[in-house]
Amino acid sequence: MDSAELLDILGNENRRRILRLLSRKPCYVTEISEYLGVSPKAVIDHLRRLEDAGLVESRTDDQRRKYFSISRNLRLEVSVSPYEFGMKSAYPASANLDVSRCRYVSLDLQFGPESAESRGVNEGDDEGAKVDDSGSADDTDETNGAAVAAATDLADELDELQQLQRELSLAQRWVHGRIADVQARLSDALDADSEDRLHAEVLAAVAGGAATPTEVSRTVEAPKPVVEECLSELADRGFLERDGETEEWALAG
Known part of the structure; x- marks a missing residue:
């Protein structure tokens, strides 16, 4: 969905409160209604808008409720300055993204997607955790110990990633200020x-590799x-020059 449409949908406070609640746990309409203090009909209308936008999905439980x-992870960014909107x-x-390919950003993380598996716990361990009557207490303790160790590793990784998120946010604010300057x-x-x-936007677009009027038009949205x-x-003012053969534009000099 278009970013402008998403921004319009999220401009409603009750829809934002619904998403905040759903980020903690899945909910029934009645739960959301009680949380917001609005009628179930109003909640259903909001949920329909969120479903149409692909932000929320519904399922039916054993009692057909x-x-x-x-439904998905999404990041919406808005930039406003005297020079840009x-x-x-x-x-x-993708989890397999090669961050080393980034030209200006490098990350130093001690944990990776395989950290839980390195502790010997994976998706199939739920079955191993179900010890039957013949299982020994040592086996149970060992399984519990592995689960605790994996949870500890994941909690540490989550904390590190949240710190990274805060640092990246700070870096974005710095870059945003520098761009405006x-x-x-x-x-x-x-x-x-x-x-x-x-004129400044067009010059920057050409510097960034946009060589034709069509490419520049798409870049600056004009x-x-x-x-x-x-x-x-x-x-005419000497800032740009055009190739006589390809008719592509480039910075002068």
Whole structure:
């Protein structure tokens, strides 16, 4: 779903409260109604919007009662500054993502997805935990000890990842501030008296590899005719140049 639509859906306080509740446990409509202090009908309407957006899903229990839970992981980001307004939604990257391929980011984590398995506990261990009457007390203690060790490892990993999340958030805030500062200085360098910041965005887009009016238009989210005029103006002022054969744009010099 489009980021703008998601933002509109999440702009409702009761829907945000529903998601907060469902992040703790799956719930029936009656539970949500009591938590919010609103009628079941209103809750059903909110849940329908959240289901349509793909944020919530429903299942039926043994008594044919419908309950709801959050269906997926999603991150919604909004950036607002005097030089930028943008929204984007992102889903979790693959667990096999090679972070070393990132040019500007490096992570130092002591734990990995295999940490629980290294303790000898995996998805099949639930069966091993069911000791029959012939099982010894030592076997039970050993199984419990492995489960405790695995839980301890996972709790440590969760804490480390939450700390990493806070540090990345701090880094994002720093980058956001630096971007606004550089955009301001770039606008001043292009024309200190101009309030039209599109020239700075177009110049940055070309610096980032957008070589045709279509690519630049897509990058800065501006109409192609406006972008073409902007490219010509920047070329006339000596900031850009166009290849005579390919007609692709590049920074001058």
